[in-house]
Amino acid sequence: MRKLLSVLILLVIVSCSVDQDIETIEEQLLQTNPEKALSILEELGFNTFNATMDEEFITIEGDIMMNIAFILESYEKEKGVSQAKQSLSRKHTFYGGRVSSEYNNRVKFSMAPNMRAEWLPALQIAISRYNKVNECRVQMSYTTGRAHSHISFRDLGSNTLGRAEFPKKTVHSNLKTYRKPGEYIYIHPTLNSNASLEDKVHLLMHEMGHNMGFEHVFDNAAHRANYSFDGTQIAGTILYEKNSVMNADGYDSRGIFTPNDKIALKTIYPGPFVSDFNQTITGPTLAATKESVTYRTSVTNPGNTYRWEVKYVGAHPWTRLHSNSASVTFRISTRATPNGLNNMNVRCTIVKPNGDEGRKVFSTLVEGRPTDGTHINL
Numbered sequence: 001m002r003k004l005l006s007v008l009i010l011l012v013i014v015s016c017s018v019d020q021d022i023e024t025i026e027e028q029l030l031q032t033n034p035e036k037a038l039s040i041l042e043e044l045g046f047n048t049f050n051a052t053m054d055e056e057f058i059t060i061e062g063d064i065m066m067n068i069a070f071i072l073e074s075y076e077k078e079k080g081v082s083q084a085k086q087s088l089s090r091k092h093t094f095y096g097g098r099v100s101s102e103y104n105n106r107v108k109f110s111m112a113p114n115m116r117a118e119w120l121p122a123l124q125i126a127i128s129r130y131n132k133v134n135e136c137r138v139q140m141s142y143t144t145g146r147a148h149s150h151i152s153f154r155d156l157g158s159n160t161l162g163r164a165e166f167p168k169k170t171v172h173s174n175l176k177t178y179r180k181p182g183e184y185i186y187i188h189p190t191l192n193s194n195a196s197l198e199d200k201v202h203l204l205m206h207e208m209g210h211n212m213g214f215e216h217v218f219d220n221a222a223h224r225a226n227y228s229f230d231g232t233q234i235a236g237t238i239l240y241e242k243n244s245v246m247n248a249d250g251y252d253s254r255g256i257f258t259p260n261d262k263i264a265l266k267t268i269y270p271g272p273f274v275s276d277f278n279q280t281i282t283g284p285t286l287a288a289t290k291e292s293v294t295y296r297t298s299v300t301n302p303g304n305t306y307r308w309e310v311k312y313v314g315a316h317p318w319t320r321l322h323s324n325s326a327s328v329t330f331r332i333s334t335r336a337t338p339n340g341l342n343n344m345n346v347r348c349t350i351v352k353p354n355g356d357e358g359r360k361v362f363s364t365l366v367e368g369r370p371t372d373g374t375h376i377n378l
């Protein structure tokens with residue numbers, strides 16, 4: 001299931017395991033002082049009733065996650081309750097949900113220098129695959145400067161290939177609330193040492209998906225049962241799909257979005273259709289109700305996929321026509337064309353074997369069904 005986080009979710013890992021790495025200072029702090037962090041929060045006036053704790057975070061008041069190391073560091077650094085409270089208030093960070101429009105069309109990724117030689121080509125492919133999803137607003141880029149998400153090597157334990165942070169909600173000084181992409185992606189250096197370019201592309205696309213708020217899909221129910229974190233299923237997508245980029249383990253997608261993955265991206269981050277190539281459509285520009293009409297596109301290739309649709313005057317949605325070729329023939333509906341001259345649009349969407357997509361709309365006037373038994377003189 002491509003799931004958008006609607007609730008707080010902890011860090012998610014490709015192969016779900018507990019991080020045993022206790023080398024960093026942050027982890028030593030949280031290993032030894034979670035209770036202290038909780039008491040600091042109480043001192044600061046937070047309601048810690050029903051607070052829950054895990055290795056890295058204290059969750060309070062239902063949906064506010066506080067990084068334990070951050071609480072302790074702030075407290076030590078500021079040497080006082082009021083300063084620490086200010087510091088925490090400025091941070092005001094919790095997790096989940098979709099990345100705000102202010103950020104989702106300009107997401108920047110950076111990469112640690114020691115992994116660029118091996119991983120940067122994979123990142124550039126991963127970015128281009130996100131950017132190429134049509135009718136999706138998400139646009140990403142690579143930068144050596146300031147980024148929204150930083151990618152680096154980290155020992156994540158014996159069976160975790162990668163890990164990413166979910167989107168982060170922040171309150172700016174103007175009091176507006178934004179949700180930014182997750183700020184980091186960790187890649188296990190040795191577990192991925194034999195990964196092919198496709199494997200690397202897959203892993204990065206998967207973790208970047210988490211940065212954008214997407215949760216896992218699974219092979220089947222038994223596989224799903226291994227994972228405790230759950231999101232909300234996105235309409236039009238399926239829960240069990242082995243080849244999905246967001247499948248919870250393995251390299252199965254080979255870095256290729258499935259149709260369901262694309263539906264998920266388009267649904268959560270809708271954007272305009274951008275044609276990769278031009279086409280012209282020919283056919284009648286004036287027709288009458290019940291008349292049979294034929295339209296053709298200039299782009300013809302047996303390997304292409306064609307989708308023809310018609311939209312009549314008024315609020316009717318686009319209706320699929322029966323054709324998967326470079327031309328379509330159909331009879332104009334009597335119901336959809338009231339008396340008088342009406343506008344009818346025919347559109348053709350083409351997908352080429354290489355994934356390029358093109359769409360063109362053709363407008364036709366339709367002489368509607370007269371109510372008085374006479375025809376309009378044109």
Ligand SMILES: [Zn+2]
Nearest residue numbers: 012013014248
């Ligand atoms: Zn994952």
